[in-house]
Amino acid sequence: xxxxxxxxxxxxxxxxxxxxxxxxxxxxxxxxxxxxxxxxxxxxxxxxxxxxxxxxxxxxxxxxxxxxxxxxxxxxxxxxxxxxxxxxxxxxxxxxxxxxxxxxxxxxxxxxxxxxxxxxxxxxxxxxxxxxxxxxx
Amino acid sequence: xxxxxxxxxxxxxxxxxxxxxxxxxxxxxxxxxxxxxxxxxxxxxxxxxxxxxxxxxxxxxxxxxxxxxxxxxxxxxxxxxxxxxxxxxxxxxxxxxxxxxxxxxxxxxxxxxxxxxxxxxxxxxxxxxxxxxxxxx
DNA sequence: CTAGTTGCAAAGAGTTTGCATGGCG
DNA sequence: CGCCATGCAAACTCTTTGCAACTAG
Numbered sequence: 001x002x003x004x005x006x007x008x009x010x011x012x013x014x015x016x017x018x019x020x021x022x023x024x025x026x027x028x029x030x031x032x033x034x035x036x037x038x039x040x041x042x043x044x045x046x047x048x049x050x051x052x053x054x055x056x057x058x059x060x061x062x063x064x065x066x067x068x069x070x071x072x073x074x075x076x077x078x079x080x081x082x083x084x085x086x087x088x089x090x091x092x093x094x095x096x097x098x099x100x101x102x103x104x105x106x107x108x109x110x111x112x113x114x115x116x117x118x119x120x121x122x123x124x125x126x127x128x129x130x131x132x133x134x135x136x137x
Numbered sequence: 138x139x140x141x142x143x144x145x146x147x148x149x150x151x152x153x154x155x156x157x158x159x160x161x162x163x164x165x166x167x168x169x170x171x172x173x174x175x176x177x178x179x180x181x182x183x184x185x186x187x188x189x190x191x192x193x194x195x196x197x198x199x200x201x202x203x204x205x206x207x208x209x210x211x212x213x214x215x216x217x218x219x220x221x222x223x224x225x226x227x228x229x230x231x232x233x234x235x236x237x238x239x240x241x242x243x244x245x246x247x248x249x250x251x252x253x254x255x256x257x258x259x260x261x262x263x264x265x266x267x268x269x270x271x272x273x274x
Numbered sequence: 275c276t277a278g279t280t281g282c283a284a285a286g287a288g289t290t291t292g293c294a295t296g297g298c299g
Numbered sequence: 300c301g302c303c304a305t306g307c308a309a310a311c312t313c314t315t316t317g318c319a320a321c322t323a324g
Contacts, residue, residue, distance in 0.1 A: 003302085003303070004298095004299080004302080004303075005303085006297080006298050006299080006302090006303055006304060007298070007299095008297075008298070008303090008304060008305080009297095010304080010305075011304085027288095028288075028289080029287095029288085037305080037306085038305065038306040038307075039289090039306080039307090040289095040290080040291085040305075040306055040307080041304075041305055041306065043288090043289060043290070044290090044304080044305085045304090047290095059196040059203060066196065066205075066288090067287080067288060067289090068203070068288085068289090083243070083247065083249050083251075085249075086252060086255055092247070092249065094243065094246075094247050094249075096246060096247075098242050098246065102239065105235050106220065106231065106258065106260065109231075109233060109235065110220065110229065110231050110233075111262070111263035111266075112220050112222075112229065112231075112258070112260050112261070112262055112263070113260045113261045113266055114220075114258055114259070114260040115223060115259045115260040115261065118223055118259035118260070119257070119258050119259045119260070120256070120257075121243065121249070121251055121256050122251070122252045122255035122256045123243065123249050123250045123251040123252040123255070123256070124249070124250045124252070125248070125249055126248035126249070129248075129250055140277080140278065141277075141278070141323095141324075142278085143277085143278055143279060143322080143323050143324075144323070144324090145278090145279060145280080145322080145323075147279080147280075148279085164313095165313075165314080166312095166313085174280080174281085175280065175281040175282075176281080176282095176313095176314090177280075177281055177282080177314095177315080177316090178279075178280055178281065180313090180314060180315075181279080181280085181315090182279095203313090204312080204313060204314090205313085205314090275324105276323105276324090277322105277323095277324090278321105278322090278323080278324095279320105279321080279322075279323085280319105280320085280321070280322090281318105281319100281320090281321100282317105282318095282319095282320105283316105283317090283318095284315105284316085284317085285314105285315080285316075285317095286313105286314080286315075286316090287312105287313090287314085287315095288311105288312085288313085288314105289310105289311080289312080289313100290309105290310080290311070290312095291308105291309085291310070291311090292307105292308090292309085292310095293306105293307095293308100294305105294306100294307095295304105295305080295306090295307105296303105296304080296305070296306100297302105297303090297304075297305090298301105298302090298303080298304085299300100299301095299302090299303100
């Protein structure tokens, strides 16, 4: 059957970071800088945690060298979806009942079962819109 | 003022691919394999076309080696949003009025101006759901 | 002729793999 | 003690940059 997961210092440290910041996104590099573990271990542990469903992998298309980011998966019970500002890169929660009807719409009208944890709505957040700055880059 | 865009064989070939497959996504590598142009040129042309708003850049978080993909931008006049199946990777259109209210909701309730062309809804398409196969990878 | 374009080669960032060592169960 | 985890170094993928030759306007 499946492999046994060992409890090690490195895995523990990494896991704690996500548990203590359930709403934050971290890149592999972020994590690497925060724990006492090798790069390889960080990547491998992140992969494992993803497979185990404990964290979720996201892709941010903001910069030139885009790196994946990882976040604690507390979407199981919450009715929210993520919004990412394409300008500042911040991640927000749409934590409301509307999401329910969103899912229902996609299911009934488009035969598509929306995956709340994978979907990210892109756009501009309030602050970035108010700044009105239109820097093309 | 802005730079003049030259009409070259390479740019032309690349552009034609997108125009002839307005609903398909291509990675830089795909394009590279389809035209007679150097890798650098492909990347640079794709960037240019993005800046000009002719195509759009997407990020696909499906595999291990994630590469960006590019698609013709026919979103200017259409009221649709994209749905990508996390299993088969196919891209669908949600081409309906609901999107309007979706945008309105995010704006009024969350102060977030949704970017239709960047946003991709992830989930499972009809076919993949019906197959019922739950392959973990 | 001039400014934008091409493409090779090389650099660069992010991520994965090979392999020997180390540690949990 | 066996199997999984660790981490260094090296490989690999995707993308960008430098630079000299080229070409559209």
